[in-house]
Amino acid sequence: MTITTTGGRAALAACKAAAAIAIGLTLAAAPPQAAAQKRSATLVFAQEATPPTLDPYFSSSIATRNVAMHIFEQLVTRGESNQVIPELAESWKVSDDGLTYTFKIRTGVKFHNGKELTSADVKASFERYKRMALARVSLAPVATMTAPDRNTFVITLTKPQPIFLEELSAFVVPIAILPAEQADREGNKIDLIGTGPMQFVEWVPDSHIRLKRFDGYKPDTRYKGNEGFGGQKNVWFDTVDFKIVKEPGARVAGLESGQLQIIEDLPPESAKRLAGNKSLVLYDLKNFWLHGAWVNHHRPPTNDLKVRRAMQLALDMEEIMEISTDGAYAVQPGLQYPGNPYYVTDGKEFYNARDPKKAAALLKESGYKGEELVIITNSSYQSMYKAAQIVSEQLKAVGFKVRVDVFDWATAMKRRADKDVWNLWFTGQGSGPSVGPFSAMKDVVSPQKNQVVADPEIDKLYADLVSGTTVDARKATFGKFQSRVYEQVLFLKFGDLYRKQAARSNIKGFAPYRIPRLWNVWDEGAR
Structure with missing residues (x-):
């Protein structure tokens, strides 16, 4: 080629x-023990x-x-x-x-x-x-x-x-x-037909999505194994079920019993207990997402910059991250991770300032009249749910009137589309290992603008970023972008969430990545 x-x-x-x-x-590395791989009936992967x-x-x-x-x-x-x-x-x-x-x-x-x-x-x-x-x-x-x-x-x-x-x-x-x-x-009206190694079979709401091995798939022989989302993809299971298991305890119990072969999120406390279990393999996946919330610049009271700044000053990111992630986190101001070519700390003076007295004073100065601040969170991702509860209490402590609306993930996504019903929308902004500054910026650039109201300065910075002819020039632009995010309070970053994953020890070839790759994964005990 x-x-x-x-x-x-x-x-x-x-x-x-x-x-x-x-x-x-x-x-690219070939999967080990390739000669020993055999077809199996079903792999069950549990997602939140x-x-x-x-x-x-x-x-x-x-x-x-x-x-x-x-x-x-x-x-x-x-x-x-x-x-x-x-x-x-x-x-x-x-x-x-x-x-x-x-x-x-x-x-x-x-x-x-x-x-x-x-x-x-x-x-x-x-x-x-x-x-x-x-x-x-x-x-x-x-x-x-x-x-x-x-x-x-x-x-x-x-x-x-x-x-x-x-x-x-x-x-x-x-x-x-x-x-x-x-x-x-x-x-959302397409037939789910692609060229990938698995094809769609069924979607049973609140239960599972089933895919099956596509026998007509042509593996990419330019590679010898996994290579990010490319590579030579071989499927060793007749069917793969993506099981929806929202409750963390149920995911852990299913993994221990063998009903689930791989789970995408293992709570830190469970990981400590299972560390010596030889029937399981635990995996670390650091820098999984930026834990935070989008801020709606359309709906009062967060259409006022002083109100948004008061929120920013009110929050204690260490407390939010410690409780919401059970200690699996890091606190740092970058919207990229240390070690990334585009890692910058511009705007750090606004991050984790933790000054409730100043927050209360600024909120009063803004003319805030007790308008209800609506938080949308979800019951599907426990770290988001817990963070919303903590943020709510910290905001109430400086004078905000707060309401927390809790939905399942799909409903929360639909609610976000209505700019008139929310002020803070809790999420995890995926960042590593393969999402760089360009994807990070798209979330606030027109037409996506997750903060709802277009920011011409942000749009201009995006145009400058993508046309920059050197990495140094693009990094400088990204620094200006990050400063703008903090100055205008487009996004409230709490911290960097880490994640643990786990699989049954007989499941081989699984390698943690930004998105689970269930090709080149096999059951060592298959007969």
């Missing part, structure tokens, strides 16, 4: 990185929350991605170390002026309905994404998209964008490739 460029300073850096990946594709949808263009929820990333694939995706790697693309090249990206599509790839993938499907998918996806800002610089022949897809930009491949490969709201026949479907 080759990834080539005909020049263009803006595109060259991205393509050099991609070319390096191409050279190293065959070096019900997906709001399985249409990947309309959800940034981890509950959606857990399932959808097994059904769908992307043109390009991310590797183990966050690098851009090909998936359904065979190769690509970039023009001298950095405006035209020409992709060759892998041949012989089939959708779950038996239809062979062509460039027409890729084009139709990108057009649907540009028209309606949550993160459609990723494709805002696209001028034209064409499919000149069956295996060629061409994108032309209005201006060079050095990080365009990073945008295409992001997976918070992935550009999943669908059959062209789905292009005109409304949001």
Whole structure:
């Protein structure tokens, strides 16, 4: 496989990185004991929350991605170390002026309905994404998209964008490739047909989502095992059930009894108790998400900056994180993690200031008249639920009137869409290992703007970021962005949440990642 460029300073850096990946594709580690792998009947994976949808263009929820990333694939995706790697693309090249990206599509790839993938499907998918996806800002610089022949897809930009491949490969709201026949479907109305190693079988509400092994899947032999969301994907189970188990104790009990083979979240206290259990394997997954809350700039009283600043001053992030995560956390001001190329501390003076007296004084100065501040949280993710209770009490202590509304995850997501019914919306902003500053910024950039009201300064900073020609320039812009988030109180970051996962010891090949990968996982005891 080759990834080539005909020049263009803006595109060259991205393509050099991609070319390096191409050279190293065959070096990916092969799954151990491959010869011993045998097919088994069913793998049961327990997750905390019900997906709001399985249409990947309309959800940034981890509950959606857990399932959808097994059904769908992307043109390009991310590797183990966050690098851009090909998936359904065979190769690509970039023009001298950095405006035209020409992709060759892998041949012989089939959708779950038996239809062979062509460039027409890729084009139709990108057009649907540009028209309606949550993160459609990723494709805002696209001028034209064409499919000149069956295996060629061409994108032309209005201006060079050095990080365009990073945008295409992001997976918070992935550009999943669908059959062209789905292009005109409304949001959440698609048939769940992709090119992934598993295909959709059924969704039983509040119980499970069942996928089955796609026997027509063509593994990507350029790789020898897992490589981020790419790689050579082999499924060793006839069916995989994503079991919805909201209560932590029930997940732990199911794991111990063997009814569940893998669980996505093991409470820290349970991890201590199970540490010596030889029938289980425990895994650490650090920096799982930024624990925090979006702040609605439309609905009173949080439409007033002084009120928002008073909230910011009232909160004790150490207390919030200690109680809500059972001690599995870190407190630091960055919206990226230490060690990330874009880690900055700009705006740190606003983070975890912990000054209730000043908060109360500023709230009085704002003219606050006791308007009800509505918190939306959910019962599906216990860390979010607990954090909402603590934040509520801390805000009440400085003079706020607070109401906490609790819903299941899917209902909470629907409520968030109504800008008139909430002030704080509790969430976890996925950040590692493969979500960088571009995805972080999309959440506050038009048209997504999770703070509801557009911020022209934030929109401008995003445009500057994606057009920056060097990492240093982009990092400086990201610093300004982070400062703006804190200054305007767009997002209240509490801290960095860590997570433990666990599996039965007979389940081999499982490696913790941002989203669970249930390919290349097998049952050692299969006969």
